[in-house]
Amino acid sequence: MSNADFSLYPIPEPMQCGRFTLTFERPLVMGILNVTPDSFSDGGSYVLRGEALRQAERMLQEGADMIDIGGESTRPGAPPVPLAEELDRVIPLIEELGKANIPLSVDTYKPDVMRNALAAGADLVNDIWGFRMPGAIDAVRDSQCGLCVMHMLGEPQTMQVGEPVYQDVVSDVRAFLEQRVNAMMHAGVAKNRISVDPGFGFGKTVEHNYALLAHLPQTAPVVGAALPILAGMSRKSMLGAVVNRPAPERVAASVAAAVCAAERGAAIIRVHDVAQTVDALKVWAATRDAARRT
Numbered sequence: 138m139s140n141a142d143f144s145l146y147p148i149p150e151p152m153q154c155g156r157f158t159l160t161f162e163r164p165l166v167m168g169i170l171n172v173t174p175d176s177f178s179d180g181g182s183y184v185l186r187g188e189a190l191r192q193a194e195r196m197l198q199e200g201a202d203m204i205d206i207g208g209e210s211t212r213p214g215a216p217p218v219p220l221a222e223e224l225d226r227v228i229p230l231i232e233e234l235g236k237a238n239i240p241l242s243v244d245t246y247k248p249d250v251m252r253n254a255l256a257a258g259a260d261l262v263n264d265i266w267g268f269r270m271p272g273a274i275d276a277v278r279d280s281q282c283g284l285c286v287m288h289m290l291g292e293p294q295t296m297q298v299g300e301p302v303y304q305d306v307v308s309d310v311r312a313f314l315e316q317r318v319n320a321m322m323h324a325g326v327a328k329n330r331i332s333v334d335p336g337f338g339f340g341k342t343v344e345h346n347y348a349l350l351a352h353l354p355q356t357a358p359v360v361g362a363a364l365p366i367l368a369g370m371s372r373k374s375m376l377g378a379v380v381n382r383p384a385p386e387r388v389a390a391s392v393a394a395a396v397c398a399a400e401r402g403a404a405i406i407r408v409h410d411v412a413q414t415v416d417a418l419k420v421w422a423a424t425r426d427a428a429r430r431t
Contacts, residue, residue, distance in 0.1 A: 146402030149365040154283030155260025168196035199412035207244035231257040248272035290340025315358035332365040346375040353401035365404035370394040
């Protein structure tokens with residue numbers, strides 16, 4: 138019996154993430170907590186602070202390794218949210234959830250939100266703009282927070298208008314991420330704080346998305362060693378295009394995508410459906426470990 142399929146992708150080095158050091162002997166499950174009225178799948182479900190806190194508690198009980206808090210929808214066509222409103226949505230949650238012993242991520246591209254979130258206790262900044270906004274790198278450089286650098290073609294208002302075009306989507310995404318990572322390291326950000334995200338659904342066709350998933354390890358820049366990859370496909374339209382189901386009915390498809398990402402070396406998998414993903418990844422890991430023993 139060959140175990141080659143389970144040794145293709147080395148385990149990423151540990152990542153500094155605020156109060157925590159993340160290790161990746163198995164993929165970590167990041168639970169999504171959208172405190173927005175207009176997110177594509179769960180918009181409006183957790184706008185009330187009490188509901189958001191109860192959802193966070195459910196995700197913790199279901200085995201989430203970290204929680205990603207977002208106060209502005211980044212679905213295609215989503216309008217920007219005023220700074221004060223985004224702060225009001227996310228900062229009290231970060232302060233409250235900081236009492237739990239779990240890494241907290243803030244999903245934002247605004248430097249002022251980054252600074253306030255870090256002051257409130259956030260451990261990771263997850264930026265769809267790849268820290269390209271003026272002042273973004275300065276906002277995070279001198280902290281110990283983890284950073285997720287994502288690829289996006291265009292911007293949320295326009296990224297899916299027309300047909301996104303790449304010379305080669307895998308190579309183009311990797312080149313972009315490499316440029317951003319190098320810029321951050323040149324500014325003084327330590328390599329062990331950085332992870333990358335190929336940006337499924339952010340300015341990509343269905344075919345682009347599946348090419349990125351199929352070749353996921355090749356999307357990550359190698360800076361001495363390959364950086365940890367965050368994969369976020371949960372309930373997205375790339376899955377709907379295959380299974381022909383609306384977003385709330387894409388749980389099984391999302392779990393399948395999570396297992397595909399784990400198989401290809403993803404270090405962090407960002408999901409709405411924590412319990413189902415945790416169970417699936419336990420079965421995947423047991424199979425991997427059995428293959429390594431034989």
